Amino acid sequence: MIKIAPSILAADVLNLERDVRKVADAGGDWLHVDIMDAHFVHNLAYSPEVVRRLKEISPVPLDVHLMMDQPGRYLDTFLDAGADILTIHTEIGGDISGMLEKIRRRGAKAGLALKPGTGLSAVMPYLEQTDLILTMTVEPGFGGQVLNEAVPGKIAELRAAGYRGEIEADGGVTEENLGRLIGKGLSVAVMGTAVYTAEDPKGLIRRLHGMGDGREGV
Numbered sequence: 001m002i003k004i005a006p007s008i009l010a011a012d013v014l015n016l017e018r019d020v021r022k023v024a025d026a027g028g029d030w031l032h033v034d035i036m037d038a039h040f041v042h043n044l045a046y047s048p049e050v051v052r053r054l055k056e057i058s059p060v061p062l063d064v065h066l067m068m069d070q071p072g073r074y075l076d077t078f079l080d081a082g083a084d085i086l087t088i089h090t091e092i093g094g095d096i097s098g099m100l101e102k103i104r105r106r107g108a109k110a111g112l113a114l115k116p117g118t119g120l121s122a123v124m125p126y127l128e129q130t131d132l133i134l135t136m137t138v139e140p141g142f143g144g145q146v147l148n149e150a151v152p153g154k155i156a157e158l159r160a161a162g163y164r165g166e167i168e169a170d171g172g173v174t175e176e177n178l179g180r181l182i183g184k185g186l187s188v189a190v191m192g193t194a195v196y197t198a199e200d201p202k203g204l205i206r207r208l209h210g211m212g213d214g215r216e217g218v
């Protein structure tokens with residue numbers, strides 16, 4: 001079954017606890033928490049303290065997406081705060097392998113993200129060290145964008161290369177395009193705008209769960 005990870009970037013920041021419970025009660029499988037440093041992306045979002053408090057109240061795992069230039073300096077901070085899945089961007093360079101290994105060594109799932117314009121070759125050397133590949137379907141930094149149609153092909157290519165871990169799409173995912181992404185091999189869908197603007201989030205997530213899982217053929 002496809003996992004749905006509502007993104008709190010689309011939540012009401014003045015009512016975070018209410019909005020976390022809303023999507024968890026609606027059937028969200030993970031909670032996607034975007035961390036932005038105003039350097040790697042032109043936006044600033046959330047902090048380790050927010051992650052720590054979310055961990056206290058969230059009934060679902062925290063899927064923390066580090067959109068920051070020097071994540072190596074903050075891995076312990078976010079792992080201590082309670083990140084269950086911790087994802088770094090391949091574009092930052094440096095000791096990707098060491099960072100992925102550290103995330104796993106500390107008991108969390110290791111994710112590696114790539115922007116729409118970054119080729120799969122940037123993640124291929126690390127596949128064995130990841131539990132999740134996050135194929136960004138929009139330019140990172142803001143919610144509410146339109147899905148980049150060049151990305152679904154990357155999902156299919158990853159599966160064709162034999163990748164059996166989670167493949168997560170992030171940005172512009174809707175009820176209308178999710179079926180196509182699952183057909184390419186997607187197993188986790190980050191959905192911020194689509195879930196938080198839905199009249200009936202529970203009904204929406206029930207329909208999305210009914211769409212299957214891109215790992216059926218794996």
Ligand code: DX5
Nearest residue numbers: 009140141143144172192193
């Ligand atoms: C964008 C973020 C996404 C965003 C979700 O940089 O990484 O997680 O919040 O996008 P929408 O709102 O389009 O689902």
Ligand code: ZN
Nearest residue numbers: 034065170190
């Ligand atoms: Zn994200």
